Amino acid sequence: MKAELGYCSLLLLLLTVDVWGQQTRPRPRPRPKPPTTRRPPKKEPEPMEPTDFPPVIIGPPSSFPDCPRECMCPASFPNALYCENRNLRRVPVIPPRTHYLYLQNNYIDSVTADSFNNATELKWINLGNNRIRSIEKQVFEKIPNLLHLYMQKNFLKEVPSNLPSGLEQLRLSRNQISKIAPGTFNKMEHLVLLDLHHNRISDSNLAKNIFKDLKNLVQLNLAHNILRKMPANIPNSIAQLFLDRNNIEDIPQDYFKDFTNLAFVRLNFNHLTDKGLPKMVFNVSTLMDLHLAHNNLTTVPLFNTHLEHLHLNNNNIESINGTAICPFTLTEDVHDPDSVPRLRYLRLDGNHLTPPIPLDVIMCFRHLHSIVI
Numbered sequence: 214m215k216a217e218l219g220y221c222s223l224l225l226l227l228l229t230v231d232v233w234g235q236q237t238r239p240r241p242r243p244r245p246k247p248p249t250t251r252r253p254p255k256k257e258p259e260p261m262e263p264t265d266f267p268p269v270i271i272g273p274p275s276s277f278p279d280c281p282r283e284c285m286c287p288a289s290f291p292n293a294l295y296c297e298n299r300n301l302r303r304v305p306v307i308p309p310r311t312h313y314l315y316l317q318n319n320y321i322d323s324v325t326a327d328s329f330n331n332a333t334e335l336k337w338i339n340l341g342n343n344r345i346r347s348i349e350k351q352v353f354e355k356i357p358n359l360l361h362l363y364m365q366k367n368f369l370k371e372v373p374s375n376l377p378s379g380l381e382q383l384r385l386s387r388n389q390i391s392k393i394a395p396g397t398f399n400k401m402e403h404l405v406l407l408d409l410h411h412n413r414i415s416d417s418n419l420a421k422n423i424f425k426d427l428k429n430l431v432q433l434n435l436a437h438n439i440l441r442k443m444p445a446n447i448p449n450s451i452a453q454l455f456l457d458r459n460n461i462e463d464i465p466q467d468y469f470k471d472f473t474n475l476a477f478v479r480l481n482f483n484h485l486t487d488k489g490l491p492k493m494v495f496n497v498s499t500l501m502d503l504h505l506a507h508n509n510l511t512t513v514p515l516f517n518t519h520l521e522h523l524h525l526n527n528n529n530i531e532s533i534n535g536t537a538i539c540p541f542t543l544t545e546d547v548h549d550p551d552s553v554p555r556l557r558y559l560r561l562d563g564n565h566l567t568p569p570i571p572l573d574v575i576m577c578f579r580h581l582h583s584i585v586i
């Protein structure tokens with residue numbers, strides 16, 4: 214009975230697919246609107262020369278005598294220092310009571326240790342969206358208790374060295390990083406999140422054991438770099454591995470074998486082919502979400518019963534054989550709920566497939582709620 218119900222709802226879904234298909238047929242385009250007198254908002258050009266920078270904005274008066282004049286020190290949050298969006302070119306002297314420091318969206322181009330002389334209590338620093346090219350090594354010696362460092366959207370060419378060993382989150386996306394010195398992460402066993410997406414990291418920039426000692430790493434984002442190979446020796450604590458928009462062609466056999474927490478893998482926009490994927494490479498029982506869109510696959514890869522979401526849109530898939538990809542065989546106990554594949558969401562659009570969805574797919578994946586074809 215249950216199987217029949219599943220069958221009915223999928224039939225409905227096929228119909229929906231068909232309706233969508235009709236909706237996406239070209240409709241008459243609206244004529245371009247005649248130009249109106251209202252101009253689009255003009256975007257201020259980014260100032261290039263220091264002399265073009267707008268003047269520093271001074272903060273409101275504060276009851277704290279040590280509050281830097283360009284910042285805001287609310288009496289109700291004595292541990293927070295707000296200096297964001299103030300056209301700053303340098304980091305002010307940070308009061309010793311500060312735990313949370315907000316410096317994002319300014320014009321800061323280097324970070325020097327003298328600002329942090331007494332700021333030993335700092336736990337969070339947000340320096341996102343500045344123009345930082347260099348950061349003095351001694352800065353981090355002054356702030357040993359730092360937990361979160363956000364420096365996304367700056368001009369860094371390498372990962373800062375001497376990072377505090379207690380750091381839990383490091384965000385360095387949207388820089389120009391192509392260098393990670395060997396040993397950079399050796400003592401950082403508390404790091405949970407490392408975001409390096411949108412940089413210029415290539416295979417040769419990643420020393421073989423660069424990530425090995427990050428024993429508590431949960432999320433690693435290396436998307437939008439220039440990798441051709443899967444990064445080596447990722448710690449097996451990892452749960453989320455993001456590698457979209459690289460040039461990866463293949464995945465070594467057993468690459469995922471030792472990961473015991475891996476749940477999300479994203480490899481959209483790479484150069485993967487059937488040949489580059491060993492047959493059982495995605496047979497990982499913890500994996501819930503797998504993104505392989507915009508690659509060059511011609512068949513659906515095999516995956517584990519536990520996988521719930523699979524993105525395969527925009528590949529070269531011409532047919533789908535439900536019997537071949539079904540992770541369990543019909544000889545197994547179909548009444549054991551654990552043996553029924555958990556796949557709920559499947560994207561196959563942008564391939565060379567046309568409805569209807571083959572019956573063997575529907576028979577195998579009974580939890581499938583939606584399939585985009």
Ligand SMILES: *[C@@H]1O[C@H](CO)[C@@H](O)[C@H](O)[C@H]1NC(C)=O
Nearest residue numbers: 279306307308309330331332
């Ligand atoms: C930093 O600490 C030293 C020694 O405790 C003190 O003399 C100095 O005034 C402090 N500087 C600031 C900016 O608070």
Ligand SMILES: *[C@@H]1O[C@H](CO)[C@@H](O)[C@H](O)[C@H]1NC(C)=O
Nearest residue numbers: 493496497498499516517518
């Ligand atoms: C897939 O992995 C499961 C464990 O998650 C294992 O029992 C099974 O034998 C594997 N399948 C193949 C074909 O290797």
Ligand SMILES: *[C@@H]1O[C@H](CO)[C@@H](O)[C@H](O)[C@H]1NC(C)=O
Nearest residue numbers: 484485486508509510511529
């Ligand atoms: C995809 O693979 C085919 C051969 O299987 C090749 O001709 C084509 O150039 C590849 N496309 C891309 C975008 O790599």
Ligand SMILES: *[C@@H]1O[C@H](CO)[C@@H](O)[C@H](O)[C@H]1NC(C)=O
Nearest residue numbers: 532533534535536537538573
């Ligand atoms: C689908 O796969 C099964 C098992 O691998 C095979 O026996 C069958 O011939 C395939 N069907 C088609 C239409 O290729």
